[in-house]
Amino acid sequence: MPSLKTCVPCPGTYLLLNHNSVFSNSYRHSHSVPSAPSPQLNGKTSGRISATLRTEQKRHGRVMRLGPDAVCIYEAEALWHMNAARSTYTRGPWYSALRFDPRGDSVFSECDTAKHDRRRAKLAVGYAGKGLLDLENKIDAGLADLVQHLRARVVRGEATMNIGGRLLQFFQVDLISTCGFGKAWGDLADETDHFNYLKEGDASLAFLHTVSLSPVTRIIFSSPFFLKLFGPKRTDNDGFGKSLGFIEAVASERFREKEESKGQADDILGSWIKQGLSSEECQLDLAAQMAAGTETSITIVRGILLLLVTSPTIYMKAKQEIATAVRDGHVSSPVTNAEATKLPYMQALLWEGTRMMPPLTLGFPKRVPAGGDTVCDTFLPAGTDVYQNFGAMLRNPDVFGDDVDVFRPERFLALGDPDAVARMRKTVDLCFGHGRFSCLGKTLAQMELNKIFVQLLRNFDFQLADPEKPWTKASYSTFMINDFYMRVMEARLE
Ligand code: HEM
Numbered sequence: 268m269p270s271l272k273t274c275v276p277c278p279g280t281y282l283l284l285n286h287n288s289v290f291s292n293s294y295r296h297s298h299s300v301p302s303a304p305s306p307q308l309n310g311k312t313s314g315r316i317s318a319t320l321r322t323e324q325k326r327h328g329r330v331m332r333l334g335p336d337a338v339c340i341y342e343a344e345a346l347w348h349m350n351a352a353r354s355t356y357t358r359g360p361w362y363s364a365l366r367f368d369p370r371g372d373s374v375f376s377e378c379d380t381a382k383h384d385r386r387r388a389k390l391a392v393g394y395a396g397k398g399l400l401d402l403e404n405k406i407d408a409g410l411a412d413l414v415q416h417l418r419a420r421v422v423r424g425e426a427t428m429n430i431g432g433r434l435l436q437f438f439q440v441d442l443i444s445t446c447g448f449g450k451a452w453g454d455l456a457d458e459t460d461h462f463n464y465l466k467e468g469d470a471s472l473a474f475l476h477t478v479s480l481s482p483v484t485r486i487i488f489s490s491p492f493f494l495k496l497f498g499p500k501r502t503d504n505d506g507f508g509k510s511l512g513f514i515e516a517v518a519s520e521r522f523r524e525k526e527e528s529k530g531q532a533d534d535i536l537g538s539w540i541k542q543g544l545s546s547e548e549c550q551l552d553l554a555a556q557m558a559a560g561t562e563t564s565i566t567i568v569r570g571i572l573l574l575l576v577t578s579p580t581i582y583m584k585a586k587q588e589i590a591t592a593v594r595d596g597h598v599s600s601p602v603t604n605a606e607a608t609k610l611p612y613m614q615a616l617l618w619e620g621t622r623m624m625p626p627l628t629l630g631f632p633k634r635v636p637a638g639g640d641t642v643c644d645t646f647l648p649a650g651t652d653v654y655q656n657f658g659a660m661l662r663n664p665d666v667f668g669d670d671v672d673v674f675r676p677e678r679f680l681a682l683g684d685p686d687a688v689a690r691m692r693k694t695v696d697l698c699f700g701h702g703r704f705s706c707l708g709k710t711l712a713q714m715e716l717n718k719i720f721v722q723l724l725r726n727f728d729f730q731l732a733d734p735e736k737p738w739t740k741a742s743y744s745t746f747m748i749n750d751f752y753m754r755v756m757e758a759r760l761e
Pocket of ligand 1: 350387559698704
């Protein structure tokens with residue numbers, strides 16, 4: 268059986284991305300991979316993973332070697348195949364780096380396929396917003412709070428605000444906690460990062476990215492022994508640990524109420540309790556949900572906001588579509604999800620915005636099954652981990668055309684070639700993963716995206732506070748956006 272080294276003989280970019288991390292030197296020597304990368308390839312300190320991966324993938328081709336047993340790819344057909352409902356691929360051990368609690372795995376970090384399938388089936392009902400749970404109502408309430416909050420600031424004469432740096436994150440944390448367990452963390456009301464959850468996330472992002480990509484650090488940092496000694500604790504006074512303590516208290520109270528037969532609450536936790544998950548399982552998955560659901564959607568929202576305010580013609584078209592829909596009575600107040608999906612320019616804007624500003628860069632590897640498999644015309648031996656390169660996938664000229672670096676929602680309007688547009692949409696949809704491993708929060712995320720720009724643009728206009736330096740943005744496995752100040756102006760469409 269050929270080894271991966273002979274199948275894909277290119278340098279270990281994975282090591283380049285991490286060459287400054289504590290363990291990479293010994294790793295590099297033991298596998299005789301070429302060294303001496305340029306400083307900006309260093310993921311831990313450069314924060315330029317997204318651009319680096321795109322450039323490197325262009326250089327190395329359809330299958331790029333990341334390490335001794337790892338490659339990354341970007342072609343949609345191969346990603347659909349690996350992640351299909353009946354795929355024999357399994358999750359690679361990268362997922363174990365998402366473990367944060369010595370008590371066990373969340374659905375996100377579970378690598379055993381059978382266990383993952385069982386857990387996922389139980390969680391899915393709540394995530395889909397079935398039964399008592401009305402996700403749309405909760406999103407509407409969250410958006411109403413956001414609009415009211417912005418309006419109050421404008422009225423107070425505080426129109427210039429760090430809306431993209433923190434304010435929208437506060438809104439998102441409140442939204443996800445409300446959908447998850449019926450209680451907003453209350454970040455937006457006093458614009459406070461309660462538990463310093465976001466601050467700790469920013470501080471640990473580069474480190475976690477590095478840990479997740481190196482097999483040695485991954486094994487150490489995700490072991491129950493290490494997590495017990497050094498991981499976040501529910502008794503912590505601050506940070507992620509404190510949020511775990513908060514979630515434990517909420518879940519315990521709910522399970523007590525269940526014993527007392529007080530009925531089912533209309534949130535995701537309520538649905539999970541009904542599905543028979545234990546208190547501990549609910550806690551692990553609520554904490555994973557907070558992490559998975561906060562930075563992802565809101566990165567797209569902030570990205571689209573920047574793209575809009577820096578593209579006046581597109582801003583005007585979006586605004587005009589909303590104004591016409593409001594005037595003609597085609598959208599309610601607040602806009603319903605069904606109405607929003609019938610606004611063609613808005614929908615094109617969301618597809619294109621997600622393509623240009625995806626929330627993820629690299630990860631989610633699937634392991635090649637026994638016997639190996641041919642991926643993008645390259646044979647990969649069993650046990651190879653195949654990572655998804657999001658940036659290269661979303662700027663693939665074969666799918667999106669030669670002007671992939673240009674923000675142009677019109678490419679998603681099915682004016683010319685409907686098949687080509689359908690392929691573009693299906694490719695962008697891979698941002699949520701696919702098939703048996705796809706994102707559980709997709710319904711919630713899409714509903715929020717469908718609504719948020721309609722609600723914001725029917726109430727306000729936005730202008731960059733500093734057009735020469737709109738924000739600071741760094742990319743690791745996900746993105747970190749800070750100092751994104753805007754001037755918000757009242758502009759109500761009746
Ligand atoms: C635009 C926003 C979002 C994007 C692009 C996104 C993307 C993804 C991706 C790529 C995966 C992994 C797929 C794989 O393993 O192959 C995933 C998994 C997951 N996402 Fe999302 N996500 C988003 C929003 C959310 C939200 C809002 C929530 C929760 C409310 C959420 C909860 C989850 C969970 C629980 C999983 C694990 C699923 C499993 O293990 O089977 N996501 N998401």
